[in-house]
Amino acid sequence: MAHVTVTAPINIAFIKYWGKRAGGETLILPTNDSFSITLSTEPFRSKTSVVLTDKIAEDELWLNGKKSDFASTARLTNVLETVRATSPPELAKLKAFIVSENNFPTAAGMASSASGYCALASALVRAFQSTADVSVLSRIGSGSACRSAYGGFVKWLMGKEEDGSDCRAVQYVDHTHWPEMQVLCAVLKGEQKDVSSTKGMQLSLQTSPMMKDRIETIVPARMEEISKAVTERNFDKFAEITMIDSDDLQQVCATTIPKVQYATEDSYAMIRLIHAFNKAKGKRVLAYTFDAGANCFMFTLKENIAEVIAVLLHHFPTADESLCFNDTSLVASYKAV
Numbered sequence: 566m567a568h569v570t571v572t573a574p575i576n577i578a579f580i581k582y583w584g585k586r587a588g589g590e591t592l593i594l595p596t597n598d599s600f601s602i603t604l605s606t607e608p609f610r611s612k613t614s615v616v617l618t619d620k621i622a623e624d625e626l627w628l629n630g631k632k633s634d635f636a637s638t639a640r641l642t643n644v645l646e647t648v649r650a651t652s653p654p655e656l657a658k659l660k661a662f663i664v665s666e667n668n669f670p671t672a673a674g675m676a677s678s679a680s681g682y683c684a685l686a687s688a689l690v691r692a693f694q695s696t697a698d699v700s701v702l703s704r705i706g707s708g709s710a711c712r713s714a715y716g717g718f719v720k721w722l723m724g725k726e727e728d729g730s731d732c733r734a735v736q737y738v739d740h741t742h743w744p745e746m747q748v749l750c751a752v753l754k755g756e757q758k759d760v761s762s763t764k765g766m767q768l769s770l771q772t773s774p775m776m777k778d779r780i781e782t783i784v785p786a787r788m789e790e791i792s793k794a795v796t797e798r799n800f801d802k803f804a805e806i807t808m809i810d811s812d813d814l815q816q817v818c819a820t821t822i823p824k825v826q827y828a829t830e831d832s833y834a835m836i837r838l839i840h841a842f843n844k845a846k847g848k849r850v851l852a853y854t855f856d857a858g859a860n861c862f863m864f865t866l867k868e869n870i871a872e873v874i875a876v877l878l879h880h881f882p883t884a885d886e887s888l889c890f891n892d893t894s895l896v897a898s899y900k901a902v
């Protein structure tokens with residue numbers, strides 16, 4: 566009986582993926598390139614175990630201790646079908662018993678689907694001895710998950726082909742390129758979001774007047790500019806573009822019909838605090854980014870980490886100890902009360 570356990574990290578995009586192109590809903594082909602940093606597997610990670618067996622009638626997935634409705638989740642079914650089609654027949658005929666858990670809030674705009682589907686894809690590929698590419702398989706589960714298959718700074722290139730053959734994630738630079746870079750997360754709201762990112766981006770594409778320019782000109786220009794900033798380790802430029810792209814995503818959501826809002830009062834307070842802090846410092850030393858959720862991810866350099874944590878904790882007091890890990894994919898995290 567094959568048994569595999571893997572963990573996978575989250576990734577945080579600073580140029581956001583928001584929209585699937587027509588005909589690309591199943592293969593998950595995006596309307597624009599995106600760019601992210603993959604974090605270390607601590608403190609946030611997904612852990613997935615797979616056992617192949619002939620003792621159960623159907624595939625089973627237990628997520629965070631609850632049995633999932635596997636058959637009605639098309640993406641899971643797609644992932645499993647792709648794995649089976651690329652596996653030796655004697656393994657493909659077995660059923661998969663899958664157990665997965667996240668050690669942080671699920672579906673709360675904290676990239677749980679990225680780490681979750683990447684862990685699932687990686688575990689299934691190993692258990693079934695599949696020849697499928699882990700990043701491509703992760704993408705079929707949840708678009709942004711394809712970036713979690715690589716470390717460091719990762720681009721997800723949209724490609725042009727209808728069959729998705731040129732749509733792939735590539736590592737831009739590895740985690741040693743910018744060791745001073747730190748990522749922090751303020752967990753402001755752990756509850757599940759009301760509108761899934763799938764639904765949100767679908768509505769935005771149909772209704773937001775901002776989407777056309779974003780897709781055609783804004784994101785391509787931003788990808789170029791921020792690639793240069795990453796290459797040159799220019800934090801000020803990186804921070805400027807990161808915050809603009811995050812603001813744009815919120816504006817796109819605000820101009821979507823019906824309006825989608827993921828940010829809360831705490832999120833806006835965090836944005837104001839970060840702008841005020843940068844102003845006081847006379848340069849950008851801290852950048853925020855929000856996904857489809859209220860929680861705030863932040864980027865800063867190592868030299869500022871102590872001061873940044875002190876400022877954040879002063880304004881958003883926490884019951885928890887703050888965490889800080891000493892390598893590139895650093896995550897300092899704290900929970901606001």
Ligand code: PMV
Nearest residue numbers: 578581582707708709856857
């Ligand atoms: O992978 P999904 O379908 O959960 O989409 C998430 C998209 C954002 O997190 C909002 C942005 C991104 O590029 O990660």
